Amino acid sequence: MRVNAYAAPAAGQPLAPIVIERREVGANDVLIEIQYAGICHSDIHTVNGDWGPQPFPVVPGHEIVGVVTEIGADVTRHSVGDRVGVGCMVNSCGECTNCRGGDEQYCQKGMVGTYAATDRDGTTTQGGYSTHVVVDADYVLSVPDGIDGAAAAPLLCAGITTYAPLRRWGAGPGKKVAVVGLGGLGHMAVKLAHAMGAEVTVLSQSLKKQEDGLRLGADDYYATSDPSTFEHLASRFDLIINTVSARIDLDAYLGLLAVDGTLVNVGAPPEPLSVNVFSLIGGRRSFAGSMIGGIALTQEMLDFCAEHELGAEVEVIAADQVNEAYERVLASDVRYRFVIDTSTLV
Amino acid sequence: MRVNAYAAPAAGQPLAPIVIERREVGANDVLIEIQYAGICHSDIHTVNGDWGPQPFPVVPGHEIVGVVTEIGADVTRHSVGDRVGVGCMVNSCGECTNCRGGDEQYCQKGMVGTYAATDRDGTTTQGGYSTHVVVDADYVLSVPDGIDGAAAAPLLCAGITTYAPLRRWGAGPGKKVAVVGLGGLGHMAVKLAHAMGAEVTVLSQSLKKQEDGLRLGADDYYATSDPSTFEHLASRFDLIINTVSARIDLDAYLGLLAVDGTLVNVGAPPEPLSVNVFSLIGGRRSFAGSMIGGIALTQEMLDFCAEHELGAEVEVIAADQVNEAYERVLASDVRYRFVIDTSTLV
Numbered sequence: 186m187r188v189n190a191y192a193a194p195a196a197g198q199p200l201a202p203i204v205i206e207r208r209e210v211g212a213n214d215v216l217i218e219i220q221y222a223g224i225c226h227s228d229i230h231t232v233n234g235d236w237g238p239q240p241f242p243v244v245p246g247h248e249i250v251g252v253v254t255e256i257g258a259d260v261t262r263h264s265v266g267d268r269v270g271v272g273c274m275v276n277s278c279g280e281c282t283n284c285r286g287g288d289e290q291y292c293q294k295g296m297v298g299t300y301a302a303t304d305r306d307g308t309t310t311q312g313g314y315s316t317h318v319v320v321d322a323d324y325v326l327s328v329p330d331g332i333d334g335a336a337a338a339p340l341l342c343a344g345i346t347t348y349a350p351l352r353r354w355g356a357g358p359g360k361k362v363a364v365v366g367l368g369g370l371g372h373m374a375v376k377l378a379h380a381m382g383a384e385v386t387v388l389s390q391s392l393k394k395q396e397d398g399l400r401l402g403a404d405d406y407y408a409t410s411d412p413s414t415f416e417h418l419a420s421r422f423d424l425i426i427n428t429v430s431a432r433i434d435l436d437a438y439l440g441l442l443a444v445d446g447t448l449v450n451v452g453a454p455p456e457p458l459s460v461n462v463f464s465l466i467g468g469r470r471s472f473a474g475s476m477i478g479g480i481a482l483t484q485e486m487l488d489f490c491a492e493h494e495l496g497a498e499v500e501v502i503a504a505d506q507v508n509e510a511y512e513r514v515l516a517s518d519v520r521y522r523f524v525i526d527t528s529t530l531v
Numbered sequence: 532m533r534v535n536a537y538a539a540p541a542a543g544q545p546l547a548p549i550v551i552e553r554r555e556v557g558a559n560d561v562l563i564e565i566q567y568a569g570i571c572h573s574d575i576h577t578v579n580g581d582w583g584p585q586p587f588p589v590v591p592g593h594e595i596v597g598v599v600t601e602i603g604a605d606v607t608r609h610s611v612g613d614r615v616g617v618g619c620m621v622n623s624c625g626e627c628t629n630c631r632g633g634d635e636q637y638c639q640k641g642m643v644g645t646y647a648a649t650d651r652d653g654t655t656t657q658g659g660y661s662t663h664v665v666v667d668a669d670y671v672l673s674v675p676d677g678i679d680g681a682a683a684a685p686l687l688c689a690g691i692t693t694y695a696p697l698r699r700w701g702a703g704p705g706k707k708v709a710v711v712g713l714g715g716l717g718h719m720a721v722k723l724a725h726a727m728g729a730e731v732t733v734l735s736q737s738l739k740k741q742e743d744g745l746r747l748g749a750d751d752y753y754a755t756s757d758p759s760t761f762e763h764l765a766s767r768f769d770l771i772i773n774t775v776s777a778r779i780d781l782d783a784y785l786g787l788l789a790v791d792g793t794l795v796n797v798g799a800p801p802e803p804l805s806v807n808v809f810s811l812i813g814g815r816r817s818f819a820g821s822m823i824g825g826i827a828l829t830q831e832m833l834d835f836c837a838e839h840e841l842g843a844e845v846e847v848i849a850a851d852q853v854n855e856a857y858e859r860v861l862a863s864d865v866r867y868r869f870v871i872d873t874s875t876l877v
Contacts, residue, residue, distance in 0.1 A: 283790055291790045291814060293766070353791075353815065420639070436803075444629055444637045445699075447817065453808035457782075460806055462799035465820025468637060469699065471793065472818045474811025 186216075189530040190315035191504050192242035196234030199508045202530075203242055205311050207319045215263050215322045216255035217271065222313035223248030223338040223497070224523040226369065226430075229511050231301055235455075239301045246313025246525075247273040247299035248338045250328055260322045268334065270326040270487065271318065272341035273477050275299050275310055279323070287479040289324075314504065316530050326484050329491035336496025339369065339522040340487060342477065343497060347374035347426060348486040349478035350449040351381060354424045358382035363418075363425040363441065365409070367394045370428035370451060372498055372521040375401045377486075378426075380493040386422070388414070388441075397520065401498070415440060420468065422446055430454055439464040439472065447471040497522045503529035532562075535876040536661035537850050538588035542580030545854045548876075549588055551657050553665045561609050561668045562601035563617065568659035569594030569684040569843070570869040572715065572776075575857050577647055581801075585647045592659025593619040593645035594684045594870075596674055606668040614680065616672040616833065617664065618687035619823050621645050621656055625669070633825040635670075660850065662876050672830050675837035682842025685715065685868040686833060688823065689843060693720035693772060694832040695824035696795040697727060700770045704728035709764075709771040709787065711755070713740045716774035716797060718844055718867040721747045723832075724772075726839040732768070734760070734787075743866065747844070761786060766814065768792055776800050785810040785818065793817040843868045849875035 192203040210216045228245035230236050249271040253263050263269055277284050277292035284292050297304050300312030311318075328337050347370055356362050362383040364374040371387070378385045379402025386405040387398040395406040407414040418441050425438060430452030438448055439460070446468065453474070460472060478486070490496060498521045502510055510523040538549040556562050574591035576582050595617040599609050609615055623630050623638035630638050643650050646658030657664075674683050693716055702708050708729040710720040717733070724731045725748025732751040733744040741752040753760040764787050771784060776798030784794055785806070792814065799820070806818060824832070836842060844867045848856055856869040 286790070288790050288815075349815075444632070444634050450808050450812060453812050457805040457807045459803040460818070461803045462796050462820055465818070466796060466799050466822045467820070469634075469695075469821045470819065472806070472811070473816065474808055474813070475815045476812045 186317065188315055188317045190244045190311065191507055191530065192244045192314070193232035195241050196232070196239065200232070200314070203244070205244060205315065207317055208308065210255050210257050210319055212257040212259040213322050214257045214319050215253050215260060215269065215325050217249070217251040217269055217318050217320065217325070218254045219249055219251040219313055219316055219318060219527045221250045221335045221338040222246040222525045222527055223342065224507070224510055224514060224525065225342050226514060229514060240309045243301045244311040244314050245300055246315070247271070248341045248343070249299070249313035249318065250334045250338045250341070256322070262322050263325055263327070268328045270328045270337060270341045271299060271313065271320050271324065272326065272345060272483055273299055275320050275324045276305050287481045289479050290477045314507065314525060314527070316527055324480060326480070326487055329488055331491045331494060332487070332496045335499050335501050335524045335526070337487070338524050339373070339497035339499065340490055341483070343369045343373045343522060344377070344490065345478040345483045345486050346370055346451050347428070348377050348489070349482055350426055350451060350473070350475040351378050351424070352482070353475065354447050354449060356381045356383040356424055360384070360423045361386070361421060363388050363422045365425060365427040365433070365438065366429040367398050368428060368517060369522045372401055374426045374428060375403050376495050379403070380489070380495055386418070425449070426451060428452060432456065432458060435459065435472065436461045436464040439470055442468060442470045444468045445470070447473050449473045449475050451475055499524045501526050505529070532663065534661055534663045536590045536657065537853055537876065538590045538660070539578035541587050542578070542585065546578070546660070549590070551590060551661065553663055554654065556601050556603050556665055558603040558605040559668050560603045560665050561599050561606060561615065561671050563595070563597040563615055563664050563666065563671070564600045565595055565597040565659055565662055565664060565873045567596045567681045567684040568592040568661070568871045568873055569688065570853070570856055570860060570871065571688050572860060575860060586655045589647045590657040590660050591646055592661065593617070594687045594689070595645070595659035595664065596680045596684045596687070602668070608668050609671055609673070614674045616674045616683060616687045617645060617659065617666050617670065618672065618691060618829055619645055621666050621670045622651050633827045635825050636823045660853065660871060660873070662873055670826060672826070672833055675834055677837045677840060678833070678842045681845050681847050681870045681872070683833070684870050685719070685843035685845065686836055687829070689715045689719045689868065690723070690836065691824040691829045691832050692716055692797050692821070693774070694723050694835070695828055696772055696797060696819070696821040697724055697770070698828070699821065700793050700795060702727045702729040702770055706730070706769045707732070707767060709734050709768045711771060711773040711779070711784070712775040713744055714774060714863060715868045718747055720772045720774060721749050722841050725749070726835070726841055732764070771795070772797060774798060778802065778804060781805065781818065782807045782810040785816055788814055788816045790814045791816070793819050795819045795821050797821055845870045847872050851875070
């Protein structure tokens with residue numbers, strides 16, 4: 186099956202239309218007619234070659250929402266006509282401790298990324314900036330009614346990336362959660378933590394997006410460029426979700442944690458960070474990291490979002506606006522996620 | 532009350548006999564006739580001036596076991612004749628969130644250290660290398676029968692320092708715990724984790740103390756000087772207790788943690804450590820720190836040790852051997868804790 190897509194032909198080159206081949210629908214596969222594909226910052230890192238050589242041409246996109254148009258003989262989880270989603274992975278070994286424990290993203294043989302990865306059959310995966318995709322049914326999520334399709338797409342990466350650590354470290358009533366950075370990930374963290382019942386504070390470089398932050402569910406909003414923020418909020422938070430991938434003064438942020446508090450990075454700066462161990466010992470604090478989430482947890486997150494009627498804040502674009510959108514993502518000029526309407530690819 | 536003690540007269544000077552004044556027994560105070568005082572590495576750091584200027588002369592010692600010989604009018608928790616212990620703190624505000632939560636060591640006004648600290652009445656505290664000490668009854672622990680007095684003394688610091696993170700991060704049956712370094716702290720971590728039912732592995736620079744480690748309760752013993760250790764044990768542990776205060780290759784040790792695993796430092800190197808955030812994100816891992824433990828938890832630890840009939844491995848010395856003992860601690864030539872028999876001070 187040959188389908189329209191948008192691909193980066195080489196590292197750092199603008200994306201352009203391409204026709205790619207999708208595999209035959211296997212016994213456990215689902216064919217999805219894609220409706221929306223979110224643009225994640227990691228799409229840009231990948232096609233720019235920031236994360237090493239890639240199997241170009243690369244069709245990015247791992248925030249996919251669409252409708253099932255065909256299923257394999259063994260598929261029972263999904264039916265033709267269902268609205269479904271695909272996130273950052275499309276396969277894993279299914280047998281290791283981590284896969285069996287529901288953490289397929291930590292598959293000991295390596296999860297298979299939704300694009301630019303080698304699938305278990307040896308083929309190269311291609312992502313969601315496309316009209317159709319064929320995915321193993323076990324890695325396909327149900328997108329419940331009650332979430333707009335475009336608003337649902339970013340949940341498959343930005344949503345689960347922030348939902349997983351909020352759940353793992355117990356965000357909920359009586360807990361004080363800070364979110365560092367109000368971008369694609371940060372705005373989801375604010376919405377989710379608020380919906381979980383936590384008291385939410387945004388820590389952003391400036392107060393530029395303060396009004397937005399409060400509208401999205403934050404109780405407080407502070408500028409990290411103001412040194413008094415770090416005095417005023419000392420030892421305050423149970424959990425800090427750091428969505429910023431740039432280097433930060435880790436010790437300063439750790440000082441904002443109460444006893445037993447945890448600072449979780451969901452992004453990783455390319456260079457190592459420096460940490461003064463006294464910042465941890467002085468409050469039995471933890472510095473942690475978290476990467477997306479397993480399939481079952483991703484489904485739980487989608488159901489949670491439907492129940493709480495929340496989705497991402499999106500700006501829907503046509504496929505031919507993708508290069509411009511990349512520029513704007515790099516300039517932090519998006520509130521808060523671009524989503525490609527893939528019907529513009531036909 | 533004037534009592535015999537051993538003090539460092541100035542930074543880096545050998546300890547020598549001194550006579551010090553102990554305060555009158557107040558309404559909530561307990562007078563303790565000291566029997567044993569353990570020698571902790573931090574005693575040496577303090578008197579050497581490694582941790583900044585000190586109020587010399589300094590009588591070190593925060594691993595104290597003795598017998599109550601007098602109580603104040605309001606004391607109900609302890610009686611004359613009871614065997615008791617004093618650890619790293621002798622006071623705190625008692626009113627802040629952390630004190631009320633049982634974490635007096637994280638008192639927001641600052642806990643009062645057992646020596647070289649300013650007590651809430653403005654006097655300077657003096658530690659356990661002494662025949663007697665007067666301590667607020669709320670900071671005095673009961674030492675249950677069934678633990679030898681000398682073996683109990685190090686529990687008040689080395690014991691609680693390792694017990695607290697083992698409890699906080701769930702050491703127990705089905706959990707794999709590694710202990711980095713087999714010294715005063717490490718040997719207690721091995722004994723305690725084993726008694727809690729965890730599978731225990733020692734990670735030591737060499738295999739020199741392997742026989743000891745296995746005798747103390749370790750199931751496995753590996754040399755960290757052998758690079759294959761880090762391959763062989765990759766992603767293995769739920770919890771790593773790092774008792775080594777020197778710089779370590781944090782990323783290498785984080786690679787030994789399973790998904791959701793935690794590496795806890797109980798010592799702090801003076802310079803910051805470098806951490807590659809991918810080491811954490813790649814397994815939803817945490818890097819944490821922990822400092823001693825609250826009074827209630829310290830009592831729980833002593834009761835646990837009595838129940839499991841365990842204490843520290845000690846070498847009992849006379850007070851006039853303390854300078855020699857300091858040299859041997861610095862040379863890691865002690866298995867595993869020196870304890871001063873304070874009856875040699877009279």
